[in-house]
Amino acid sequence: MTRTPLPLLPLLPPAPAAAPVSPYESYVYAYPHKTAYRRLPDRPALRELWAAEPQQALSLYLHVPFCEVRCGFCNLFTRIGAPGELTTAYLDALERQATAVRAALGPDARFASAAFGGGTPTFLTAGELARLCDIAELRMGADLRAVPLSVETSPSTATADRLAVLAERGATRISIGVQSFVASEARAAVRPQDPAEVTAALDRIRQSGVPVLNIDLIYGIDGQTEHSWRRSLDAALRWRPEELYLYPLYVRPLTGLGRKESAGPDPEWDAQRLRLYRHGRDHLLAAGYEQVSMRMFRRPATGAGPSPTAAVAPGPDGDHACQTDGMIGLGCGARSYTAALHYSFDYAVGMTRIRSLIDDYATRTVEDFSRVEFGWRMTGDEPRRRHLLQSVLQAAGMPVAEYRTRFGTAPADDFPAELAAFAARGWLDGTAGPDLLRLSPEGLAHSDALGPMLFSPGVRSRMAAYDLK
Secondary structure, rough: OOOOOOOOOOOOOOOOOOOOOOOOOOOOOOOOHHHHOOOOOOOOOOHHHHOOOOOOOEEEEEOOOEEEOOOOOOOOOOOOOOOOHHHHHHHHEEEHHHHHHHOOOOOOOOEEEEEEEEEEHOOOHHHHHHHHHHHHHHHHOOOOOOEEEEEHHHHHHHHHHHHHHHHHHOOOEEEEEEEOOOOHHHHHHHOOOOHHHHHHHHHHHHHHOOOOEEEEEEEOOOOOOOOHHHHHHHHHHHOOOOOOEEEOOOOOOOOHHHHHHOOOOHHHHHHHHHHHHHHHHHHHHHOOOOOOOOOEOOOOEEEEEEEEOOOOOOOOOOOOOOOOOOOEEEEEOOOEEOOOOEEEOOOOOOHHHHHHHHHOOOOOOHHHEEOOEEEOOOOOHHHHHHHHHHHHOEOOOOEEHHHHHHHHOOOOHHHHHHHHHHHHHOOOOOOOOOEEEEEHHHHOOOOHHHHHHEEEEEHHHHHHOOOOO
8 A cells, every 4th residue: 555645734624524534634732733833023031921820730841852763654853863972962952941941930830740752862871861850850840759750762772771760760651662563564664673672671661660651552554454453452462551552653744754655645544544543442442441532541550549640741642731731841842831822942854954953952052042932822712722622632521611611611602613513523422411522432533633623724824834844
């Protein structure tokens, strides 16, 4: 089957309810996407942005933009390798940014959760990871041993010395991208890895004592069948992970897979991914996992006490209240959220531009970091759209009273056309009652079509005009 790269993000208004839509428009992990951000001529000062913001339950994200390889499907802000002293220069800049950000926050600012992402944070050496933790703790004031701390890793970098540092510094969750336990599928996804290395890495994670293990898997790979997909699922289940994330494969422009293919719709591939999603969902539910979102599946705790994933750090499907809590992002690919402004640095997918932006980041001063350069102002109905989007994509749904308390209206008052279209497609759970807005199983399956339908015209326009680089 020939893979065809999808548009970077959905650019057109939602189709009428009767028209078919692809289940895989785009993965909506944040709203709006950074392709809607633009340079801010006034360069607002961080101190002014955060002055009136609640700061008692902030989340902290540190971005490490380095990987040992770049997978064929990856469009993350990351580069391959770090020549010379680049990791040292990057951590120096990260510390300068932390100094500027902490100075802009109030003296009573507190962090409720933390995460290290990338890229691959464990690309750093054990000593560099300790320094990363020091930046979070000593510069930002986050108590990593007292709050949930999630860290991403890869099979080749999940070494015993790195994991020991993370465990000692309070990591509560390790997320490892395996993608497939079938060697031929990993090769087809341009995910070079040794199966023995994967097994050894999972062994080391379990031996580290970090309480929550998450394994990422991908479906929709060339040559993948229900049988081979189940082999990967069963291989993952042997480790009894507290979480499993099942991701549909996307082929995006400027990625390894995207450069090899020609654009165009692929209904056959859509059908394959939807079929594999349902197979994986049903298999995990039968194994006793609960569905948290289209992607996230959680193993419930046994006996008394909290869920084993009660310590999950912020993420698109985690326990962090991403609709309301503020986010502090450090690093050249991180984003930050206040109620009025979402902001970050410049964004790119292509490797040449990413390298340039990382090099530029590494030269910035504390003063450079004290002002914002790129962002999106959350005006008009944007906060309502974001709240609805981030809430309804969770399997538990959204209490209508929660929305009404925050905005003074009901979702049906603000988005009657969108909700009517969802209902017409069978995407809403009609048994939930009037007090709960919840997706049906079919609605969850179409999360990557439903989410983009809630994008505002302004966001769509900005995304459509974005100069892909």
